[in-house]
Amino acid sequence: MTPGARISAAIEVLDRILAGQPAEQALLRWSRASRFAGSGDRAAVRDLVFDALRCRTSHAALGGALTGRGLMIGGLIAAGRDPGTLFTGEGHAPPPLAPDEGNGSADGRSDIPDWIRPLWDRSLGDQAAAVAQAMRHRAPVWLRVNMVKATPAEAVAVLGDDSIAAVPDPRLPTALRVMENERRLTQSHAYRNGLVELQDLSPQLACAALPVGPGMRVLDYCAGGGGKSLAIAGQADGLILVAHDADPARMRDLPRRAERAGVKVHIDSSPSGSFDLAIADVPCSGSGTWRRAPDAKWRLTDADLCALLSVQAAILRKAAARVRPGGHLAYMTCSVLDAENDGQVRAFLGDDPGFSQMARHLWTPLDGGDGFFLSLLVRR
Template identity: 35%
Template sequence: LDLRVNTLRGKREKVLPRLSHLGAKETPWSPLGLRIELGADARNPGIHAEEDFIKGAIEVQDEGSQLAALFSAAKPGEQVIDLCAGGGGKTLAVAAMMQGKGRLIATDSDKRQLAPIHERLSRAGVHNCDVRTPRGEEEVLSDIKASADLVLIDAPCTGTGTWRRNPDAKWRMRPGALEVRLKDQAEVLERAAPLVKGGGRIAYITCSVLSEENGEQVRAFIARHPEFSMQPPEQTAAVLWDKAEAFAEAALQSAEGLLMTPRRTGTDGFFVSVLKKA
């Protein structure tokens, strides 16, 4: 079980000893992560009852998801749009990186997915996030035109990267599911492109290990939008400071981005590509 320390509410070195009774340790890569090793038959450690969780100092989040958010390199003062915010896991991580400064907009094409985000933002102490719930055919981002520093896309995908924790999910994947997801991903990338200002970037993230959803999707987007270019993966990993080089060696690198896998990085499978606009 992985946890992320919310830097708006606490620091890892302060939270860690308070969770020592659960056997919490620092995660190998994420500078914000804590890991509680659970055996196959272990009981739920009851994180939601811990004072640090109630006060918003920690969130449950896989280390790979934490790293994916970190690789977006969101900064204080930026205008950031989370296009596929869902329940708000990466929204919360990005908000902490922004330190309450700047403008954060969270939305999702499926308004049902947004239901938990309001309570989570409040508990985490996030005050600069504007949640925009879709209403019918209305475009909720009609006021944003080439002004975003960062558009975060936690893309709808097959979820093959989570199969280590949910092995039965592979049997629930329906015929044609990949094709549907590829269409969804292309559509959300197209929606993101006009929102980004010159010098801005898109952080494209999937929890998939399939090349069709990752590198191939990125190459197709670049072919349609030559004003964007792929950021070298070692530059993306540089946010990890002293661990950047070791992480870049552990992850699978390609021209399109970084792929984390359970075997290589000890995380869920995540692909991250940063696309910069000229």
């Protein structure tokens, strides 16, 4: 596909998304209907679509309309390119520009939805503008080295055999930032043989901050794909890892992932007894991950957020009930909004004086990874 044809394809996909279709679904439908598009074309169209969604409001303002065409025009202008060189109408390129197209201006902070901006500003304070700006750019790709199978140096070397360049982070050497050829990862020997797992830096830092010791019973209460369980599996010997999720289907890949990693995780639909550590990585707005899933920030509503707050509070209390005296409870979100983070912890501690907070972290994209929150509580 020519660059102009890729722009036309992105316009088609974006118009479907703006009409209400989820981004991944719209991209999949376009891909299935476009057998002529190679893997490079599909990747390029995906990048165009996600770049436009990250900067939806500002690119629409630059391009003159909140349409797929307006977003593509605005994106080219924002990148310092003349959209007229691609909007030619030749071949499969989009039609030429009209006189009133491409004459707007925009503020990058507008790419946080208007209704959530007050919450954003209150939650992030003097970092609000900088984090909003960071959310307009593509997130880096991070890997976690599986210490059960490899050292960081060994993982870097095996990745290099597949021409994937990665470097350790000085804060956590088992966290590798991918510098080149990230799209080869899932087919690489390091990934397929369980030496590395895809996991963002922030949750890796959160898991590294947990008080994990030999022989402990650990409950991953909202396990999903099991990323937290797998991250702590190599931190101590003899761990008993129990994974639970209200929707068991979300854990369907966990047995395969655990086998690949060389660790054992027990899946339990109704965990009982007490645990030394319970992890509650609760459903949330995902506001910390909006540069990876930019469609989500435009689909979130005030009603959605209110419903999530109720779910989070209920899960926090259920997970707390499984913590033994002297044990720990880790409350986590991939959000940067105070209502989902410190607000939930304050309300919980107000209701249950048997717990106290011993550590609290909020990471943002300014730290290199996604936005992520951890409150580590101890039961007296």
